[in-house]
Every structure is written in structure tokens, then in C-alpha cells.
Amino acid sequence: MEPLLLFPDPAPPELAQALDLVGYPWKAVTDERAATRNEPEDGWAGGVVVAANDAEGAFSLCRALRKRDLPLEPLLLLISGAQLGDLELRDDLFDDFCLYPFQPLELEARLKHLFWRTGRGTRPELVEYGPLVLNLETYQAGIDGHPLDLTYMEYELLKFLASHPGRVFTRETLLSRVWGYEYYGGARTVDVHIRRLRAKLGEEHASLIQTVRSVGYRFGQSRWGV
Amino acid sequence: MEPLLLFPDPAPPELAQALDLVGYPWKAVTDERAATRNEPEDGWAGGVVVAANDAEGAFSLCRALRKRDLPLEPLLLLISGAQLGDLELRDDLFDDFCLYPFQPLELEARLKHLFWRTGRGTRPELVEYGPLVLNLETYQAGIDGHPLDLTYMEYELLKFLASHPGRVFTRETLLSRVWGYEYYGGARTVDVHIRRLRAKLGEEHASLIQTVRSVGYRFGQSRWGV
DNA sequence: CCCGACCGTGAACGCTATGTGAACCGAAAC
DNA sequence: GTTTCGGTTCACATAGCGTTCACGGTCGGG
Numbered sequence: 355m356e357p358l359l360l361f362p363d364p365a366p367p368e369l370a371q372a373l374d375l376v377g378y379p380w381k382a383v384t385d386e387r388a389a390t391r392n393e394p395e396d397g398w399a400g401g402v403v404v405a406a407n408d409a410e411g412a413f414s415l416c417r418a419l420r421k422r423d424l425p426l427e428p429l430l431l432l433i434s435g436a437q438l439g440d441l442e443l444r445d446d447l448f449d450d451f452c453l454y455p456f457q458p459l460e461l462e463a464r465l466k467h468l469f470w471r472t473g474r475g476t477r478p479e480l481v482e483y484g485p486l487v488l489n490l491e492t493y494q495a496g497i498d499g500h501p502l503d504l505t506y507m508e509y510e511l512l513k514f515l516a517s518h519p520g521r522v523f524t525r526e527t528l529l530s531r532v533w534g535y536e537y538y539g540g541a542r543t544v545d546v547h548i549r550r551l552r553a554k555l556g557e558e559h560a561s562l563i564q565t566v567r568s569v570g571y572r573f574g575q576s577r578w579g580v
Numbered sequence: 581m582e583p584l585l586l587f588p589d590p591a592p593p594e595l596a597q598a599l600d601l602v603g604y605p606w607k608a609v610t611d612e613r614a615a616t617r618n619e620p621e622d623g624w625a626g627g628v629v630v631a632a633n634d635a636e637g638a639f640s641l642c643r644a645l646r647k648r649d650l651p652l653e654p655l656l657l658l659i660s661g662a663q664l665g666d667l668e669l670r671d672d673l674f675d676d677f678c679l680y681p682f683q684p685l686e687l688e689a690r691l692k693h694l695f696w697r698t699g700r701g702t703r704p705e706l707v708e709y710g711p712l713v714l715n716l717e718t719y720q721a722g723i724d725g726h727p728l729d730l731t732y733m734e735y736e737l738l739k740f741l742a743s744h745p746g747r748v749f750t751r752e753t754l755l756s757r758v759w760g761y762e763y764y765g766g767a768r769t770v771d772v773h774i775r776r777l778r779a780k781l782g783e784e785h786a787s788l789i790q791t792v793r794s795v796g797y798r799f800g801q802s803r804w805g806v
Numbered sequence: 807c808c809c810g811a812c813c814g815t816g817a818a819c820g821c822t823a824t825g826t827g828a829a830c831c832g833a834a835a836c
Numbered sequence: 837g838t839t840t841c842g843g844t845t846c847a848c849a850t851a852g853c854g855t856t857c858a859c860g861g862t863c864g865g866g
Contacts, residue, residue: 438685443696459664493748493792506794
């Protein structure tokens with residue numbers, strides 16, 4: 355996920371900590387120039403602007419970032435109770451606000467709600483490993499940025515493996531965990547799916563799935579550093 | 581101005597007082613039936629639902645009022661801090677929330693913000709995706725600028741899909757989200773509607789709805805990053 | 807070095823999910 | 837009452853995909 359833009363810089367410790375705890379990456383900026391200079395390739399995921407201390411700087415930053423061709427969105431404003439009366443709504447400077455100081459749970463809930471509302475990723479549930487990306491919502495997979503056309507079982511198998519990198523699974527374990535607990539069929543079925551996965555991963559990445567002779571298969575690097 | 585709908589009935593005194601102070605007319609209701617019976621001619625101006633005490637009743641009321649042809653909007657939910665973690669977003673039960681007990685100024689600001697947001701075009705009364713346009717107010721659809729003649733269920737299904745581009749939905753999910761929570765019928769019904777939608781979208785755009793074999797259907801391309 | 811267990815590979819089989827045409831049926835419109 | 841429209845269901849065709857099998861290669865232990 356792309357990072358959130360934070361203001362001011364340095365970010366208030368409790369804000370940084372709250373975001374870290376729930377897994378939002380972030381980057382603090384001092385003004386619009388810094389925001390442009392540090393902007394990720396795919397743009398900011400959103401913004402959290404604290405107006406409680408430096409209201410002037412906060413609002414002018416919001417104004418600047420909202421006037422762009424691709425306005426910063428969503429934008430959460432943190433204000434003190436005393437500023438509630440001064441909120442200017444008609445300029446569309448922000449999408450939601452939150453009292454500062456805040457409860458971490460409320461901040462998290464507002465961010466979740468904002469991302470959901472604006473349609474920008476509810477943080478799409480992804481399984482990632484190196485160049486491999488599995489989007490659990492869209493049932494799509496990609497490697498090196500290119501889409502990967504997987505069948506249902508291939509996707510399920512790869513999802514399970516990539517969710518537990520470094521661990522070795524026997525064919526029986528895979529059959530029960532991926533296919534289903536009461537599956538009864540030949541264990542060689544797993545081999546065939548592994549082969550097709552390797553083929554679709556391409557020569558370059560086929561080694562992501564390793565064979566552990568007389569045990570089973572492992573995805574990714576072993577935990578003891580090969 | 582039409583009154584706001586309040587829950588529960590009787591409304592908490594501090595809520596009633598806060599609304600009276602800033603001049604919002606309101607009317608408290610006990611459940612959906614009361615909400616329908618007391619509904620003003622031009623509909624409710626919005627809703628303020630307190631979930632802090634009777635969460636069950638509050639959420640079922642929200643659900644009922646949101647499922648109507650003309651969903652209650654905007655809807656502000658008042659919850660206790662302990663309920664923050666349980667907030668369910670995916671059902672679109674509310675537009676904003678506020679901690680309860682609340683500061684009158686914050687409540688006022690949130691209501692102002694909500695009315696501003698929903699009143700002045702920031703809210704899409706259109707659902708758009710590429711060449712497709714759904715006008716939610718007039719119940720009309722169009723593609724490439726040409727009108728699209730859809731039946732009710734077709735429109736509802738397309739609206740739901742186009743509102744969540746890129747996501748995959750199982751037939752069961754579609755049945756419950758589009759047809760209704762307690763719908764009981766064959767899942768193949770979905771197939772038939774999908775087929776008719778594809779036919780009406782035209783050969784050129786039929787691929788807007790993709791089949792994800794042994795999972796369900798997906799509308800549009802997936803979003804990779806965000 | 808040899809043997810056997812283990813695994814990769816290609817192809818074939820058969821099932822199941824989906825597409826498709828059409829019939830059915832209730833409700834609304836006339 | 838009759839007609840029309842739209843939602844649902846059914847039956848059939850089909851292709852995509854999971855499974856199985858046989859063959860041959862490879863690795864490792866004795």
C-alpha cells in the first residue's frame with residue numbers, strides 16, 4: 355500500500371504510533387513542496403493533517419493538495435475541540451475530521467470508513483511475496499506487474515503456499531488444507547498443479563516453489579537462509 | 581426544513597436539546613414501522629441513530645431504512661467507544677459516525693458536513709465506470725452516450741456491480757446484496773440476469789462483466805495498487 | 807556404481823460450472 | 837377478463853478444468 359501523507363513533520367508521536375499499530379505506512383511532510391517531492395509513484399494513499407497546532411499551515415496545505423489535477427483523497431483532518439466552530443465546510447478541504455487528541459480506535463475507524471467511502475482501496479487484501487501479488491478480492495494474481503491467469507485450484511493452492519512462505523507442506527497436508535478436509539484422492543494431483551503453477555510463473559520465477567524430496571513442497575526461501 | 585429521524589424513542593434528552601439548540605427539527609421513532617408511519621411527505625431530511633444503548637435495534641433500523649427505494653440519507657450513527665471495533669462498513673449502513681456521549685459542537689459540525697457533502701454534488705448521484713453511466717435519481721442507464729433499457733432487477737444488479745468495480749462476488753453474495761437478505765431461490769437466476777445484462781451492454785462492452793469460474797462474477801478491471 | 811524410491815511430464819478422461827434457449831407464472835397494465 | 841412484461845426455473849450443450857495414469861528422468865543411499 356502506498357503511504358499516507360502526514361502533517362506536520364515531524365508527526366506527533368501518538369499519531370505515528372497509532373498508524374503503525376494498524377499497519378498504515380506513512381510519511382510526514384512540512385509543506386506542499388515536500389509533499390510533491392516525496393510523493394510516491396502511484397500517489398499518496400490519502401492524507402492525515404493535524405490542524406490542532408499549526409492551523410494556518412494545515413489549512414493551506416489542504417487547500418494546495420486539493421487544488422491539484424489529482425486531488426489528495428481521502429483527507430482526514432485532526433482538529434482541537436476549540437476549532438470546531440471555525441470549520442469551513444464550503445471549500446471542500448477535507449473528507450472527514452476527528453477531534454484531537456484522538457482515540458486510536460476512532461482514528462482507525464474513520465480511516466477505514468473513509469477508504470471504504472471513497473472507494474480507494476479498503477486496503478485490498480493482498481498476499482504478497484517478492485514479485486508475486488495475489489488480490490484476494492478480485493481473484494487476480496500478478497507477477498512482476500503482469501497479470502497471471504490462474505484457474506481456481508491453482509489460485510487457491512498458490513494462495514495457501516504464498517501465505518506460508520518458507521514452510522514445507524506434505525502433499526497430504528496440502529490436500530486437506532487446500533482441497534478440503536475430507537478430500538480423498540491421489541496425492542499426485544498436487545504434483546500436477548505444482549507443475550502448472552511453475553509453468554505459469556515463468557522460468558524466471560518457477561523456483562519460487564521448491565521440491566523437498568520425499569517430503570513435499572515449499573514456497574519461497576527456506577527460513578534458515580537456503 | 582423536513583425533520584430528522586431520531587432513534588430511539590424517546591430520544592436522549594441531550595441529543596434532543598443539542599438539535600433544538602442549532603435549529604434542526606426532529607422526530608423520534610421506535611422502529612421501522614414508526615419511521616414509515618411518521619415519515620414526512622417529502623421524506624426525512626436525514627437520520628441520527630443512537631446505537632450506544634440498543635445496538636440491535638439501531639442497526640436493524642439502519643438496515644431497513646437503507647434498503648428502501650429512497651434510502652434514508654444522510655445517516656449519522658452515534659456509538660460508544662466500546663463499539664468502535666465492531667463497526668461493519670461493507671453494508672453501507674451509515675454515512676458518518678460520532679462517539680457517544682458527544683460534544684454538541686462536534687455533532688453540529690458533523691451534521692453540517694454531512695448535509696454539505698450529500699447536498700452539493702460531492703455525492704455521486706451517478707455511478708460511472710468507463711462508458712457506463714447509471715443515474716440513480718432517474719433510474720436510467722446509458723453506455724457510450726446511448727440509453728440502455730434495463731429492467732428493475734437488471735438495473736439493481738448492474739448498479740451493485742458497477743459500484744464495486746474489480747471485486748468478485750459469488751452468486752450467493754449477489755443474491756443477498758441485490759435481491760435481499762432473505763431471498764431464497766436458485767443461484768442460476770443470477771446467471772440469467774448476467775447474460776441479459778451482457779446482451780444489452782452490447783458485444784463491445786459485454787466483457788465489462790467477467791466470469792470468475794467456480795467463484796462468481798466481476799465487473800470491470802481490477803485495481804492493482806490502491 | 808546400481809537400484810529403487812521419488813518426482814516431472816505429457817496426454818487423456820470425465821465431471822462440473824457456465825452459457826443458452828425456452829417455458830412457466832405471477833403481477834401489473836390495459 | 838385479457839394481455840404484456842419481467843423474474844424465475846428448467847433442460848440441454850459445451851468447454852474449461854481437475855484428476856488420473858503411464859512413462860521416463862533424477863536423486864540418494866547402500
